[in-house]
Amino acid sequence: MATSPILKGEAFSKEKTAEIAQQFFRDGFVYIPGVLTEGEVTALREKSDELFADPQLAERTNPDLADVRYVQMGGHAESGESLPFILRNTIELDPIFRDMLLREPILSLAEAIVGENCKFCGQNVLRNLPGLSIDQWHVDGSVHFPVTDEMPRHDSRLRMPVMWFTVQMALNDIETIEEGPTQYVRGSHYSGRHPNDQDNPEFEGNKPASILCKAGDIYLQDPQCWHRGAPNFSGKTRYILQSQYAAYWAYWRFSLCNGVPVPEDVLQNGDDRLVSLLGRPRVSDLN
Numbered sequence: 001m002a003t004s005p006i007l008k009g010e011a012f013s014k015e016k017t018a019e020i021a022q023q024f025f026r027d028g029f030v031y032i033p034g035v036l037t038e039g040e041v042t043a044l045r046e047k048s049d050e051l052f053a054d055p056q057l058a059e060r061t062n063p064d065l066a067d068v069r070y071v072q073m074g075g076h077a078e079s080g081e082s083l084p085f086i087l088r089n090t091i092e093l094d095p096i097f098r099d100m101l102l103r104e105p106i107l108s109l110a111e112a113i114v115g116e117n118c119k120f121c122g123q124n125v126l127r128n129l130p131g132l133s134i135d136q137w138h139v140d141g142s143v144h145f146p147v148t149d150e151m152p153r154h155d156s157r158l159r160m161p162v163m164w165f166t167v168q169m170a171l172n173d174i175e176t177i178e179e180g181p182t183q184y185v186r187g188s189h190y191s192g193r194h195p196n197d198q199d200n201p202e203f204e205g206n207k208p209a210s211i212l213c214k215a216g217d218i219y220l221q222d223p224q225c226w227h228r229g230a231p232n233f234s235g236k237t238r239y240i241l242q243s244q245y246a247a248y249w250a251y252w253r254f255s256l257c258n259g260v261p262v263p264e265d266v267l268q269n270g271d272d273r274l275v276s277l278l279g280r281p282r283v284s285d286l287n
């Protein structure tokens with residue numbers, strides 16, 4: 001059997017794991033330097049480039065389908081050609097990506113945040129060629145726990161629930177603001193709101209903080225913390241591998257139940273609305 005370029009790694013001490021989790025719950029993100037080796041980073045980047053270059057994968061661009069590989073964000077290279085930007089569902093594409101799900105200290109951190117027996121809920125590679133980024137401030141999905149207009153924020157004595165979260169792994173150095181670092185507004189997962197300003201978002205005096213990092217550094221992201229990828233104005237390509245982990249209950253409720261078997265003829269000929277409700281692609285989605 002070929003040896004994986006991905007190491008097993010080692011969990012941090014109990015104390016350090018707990019400290020990182022506390023910081024994550026308080027701030028909405030945590031930066032952890034020096035996790036992956038140069039060998040791992042190079043192997044992941046090379047495999048990603050190989051997959052991005054595959055024309056058959058590039059053909060599949062519908063983000064609503066389970067087997068979507070790329071999302072085109074309307075980005076254009078200097079030639080004006082539209083380019084794939086996000087490689088999705090990477091666990092199917094190469095063992096190197098599956099091995100990353102088990103890599104320590106990442107898995108034990110995931111368990112400290114969303115609980116034991118947590119489940120995979122997404123893995124992507126973002127490759128921002130110069131000029132490409134998701135530079136709108138946003139939370140992922142929707143605001144899970146919105147406040148009313150009269151409420152200034154969620155009570156800081158609460159620990160905001162985390163149903164799932166993202167581990168971001170830098171596959172190249174991102175050392176200046178021009179290179180398009182991820183940015184966060186500290187504590188904004190307590191706002192119960194969408195970002196309050198696209199140019200200068202601010203939460204209780206906290207302004208955007210940039211994650212300036214080296215290849216192999218990782219950072220953990222609460223999807224409710226306001227964030228964006230700053231525009232990449234450098235001549236360099238920016239690579240981020242993202243692994244996402246969910247709480248077990250959420251997997252049971254939202255994923256496993258969508259996989260309960262139903263007869264094939266129901267999927268083929270059933271009411272579109274029913275098939276969609278059961279979490280399966282509708283025939284019309286596949287055409």
Ligand SMILES: [Fe+2]
Binds near residue numbers: 138139140227
């Ligand atoms: Fe996001």
